[in-house]
Amino acid sequence: MSIVVASPVEAIRQAIEARLGTEWAAATPIAWDNWSTDPPEIDAAEPHWLNAKLVFGQGELMTKNGRNTLSGFLQVSVFGPADEGMGGGSSKGIFQYADDVRDIFNRVTIQDTNSFTYSEELDNAAWTKTRCSVTTNAATAPDNLVTGDKLVEDGTAGTTHLFSRNTPALTNDTQQSFSLLAKAAERTEILIQFAQKDGTNANAWFDLAAGTAGTVAGGAVGLIEKHADSWYRCMATYDSASGGTTPTVQVFLGSGSETVSYNGDAASGVYIWGMDFEVDEAFPSPYIPTVASAVTVDRVRFGVPSAPRIVPRIQAMRFMSSPNIPWVQAIVACPFTFDEEVT
Secondary structure (H helix, E strand, C coil): CEECCCCHHHHHHHHHHHHHHHHCCCCCCEEECCCCCCCCCCCCCCCCEEEEEEEECCCCCEEECCEEEEEEEEEEEEEEEHHHCCCECCECCHHHHHHHHHHHHCCCEEEEEECCCCCCCCCCCCCEEECEEEEEEEECCCCCCCCEEEEEECCCCCECCEEEEECCCCCCCCEEEEEEEEEECCCCEEEEEEECCCCCEEEEEEECCCCEEEEEECCCEEEEEECHHHCEEEEEEEECCCCCCCCEEEEEEECCCCCCCECCCCCCEEEEEEEEEECCCCCCCCCCCCCCCCEEEEEEEECCCCCCEEECHHHHHHCCCCCCCCEEEEEEEEEEEEEEECC
8 A cells, every 4th residue: 555655634643543542442433524424333342433623723834943843623523322312320421422532632642652773773783684784874864864774685595685673572462563764776675574473474565666565464554655765664564463472573675576585696775764663553653763772752742622512413413424313423622732853
């Protein structure tokens, strides 16, 4: 799957979706800016449906001193069955669901962490190189500094050429995210492979010439994001599984047609920069640079949300494409500030 560079708005949405999935229920349906979408059928696993909208105070992104900042409101509309009403007895009403949203975002700071140290130093001993070497500072990186390293295959025939690293401790059976920025040189393909805890592998291929994500296997999901000067952020997520195998990230050079075993020529390679591993995260956040230790950044900071406001049932139904759906709506406004370093 190919996508364009994530905008600050998309980064905010990703952070919000991750927060809801962690604190509430991953199965909770959420639609952005889409009033025409019908809610799914209500059942025990999905007792509510959310429509979310980002409302910006000035409507403009401010960039100053190397940072992007954006302030506004997350407006969440919670839809629930009209027969819930306000709840009562053992029934949890729409007001209570809306209050849950308020609690989830009340004075919360959403953080992201890159757990891989030396994210821009592929020559560092933290990265194990197998049948390949690293030429340091061989290209201008996405931050406009000459810090892009080149991974160069050796001359060994009929085998693989890669770098690898063990991951930090991972929760069993949980989604994990890894990303790096890569640029084609003599080689134009890379394979990101995860050695999972159960001894199996999850794979995601990337074509750096075409700018596309390729074949995936083992439950991995691959995304590719275009950056300036033919750099691409290659992102992959996978399930950690469970078992006694040490989980590892491996990045292979490809010789074409998604082939990892080939005759090396001791000269060809790919430019690599910005490795980022996010523990127990189902979607990569914007890249975070590291040196000798992991780095955590505050991504979105929320203030005190408004009290839930109940919308009359007839008015709520007008938002839906099927006017006969017996739903009621509650609205919560959550103020936030987004802040990120520009890279």
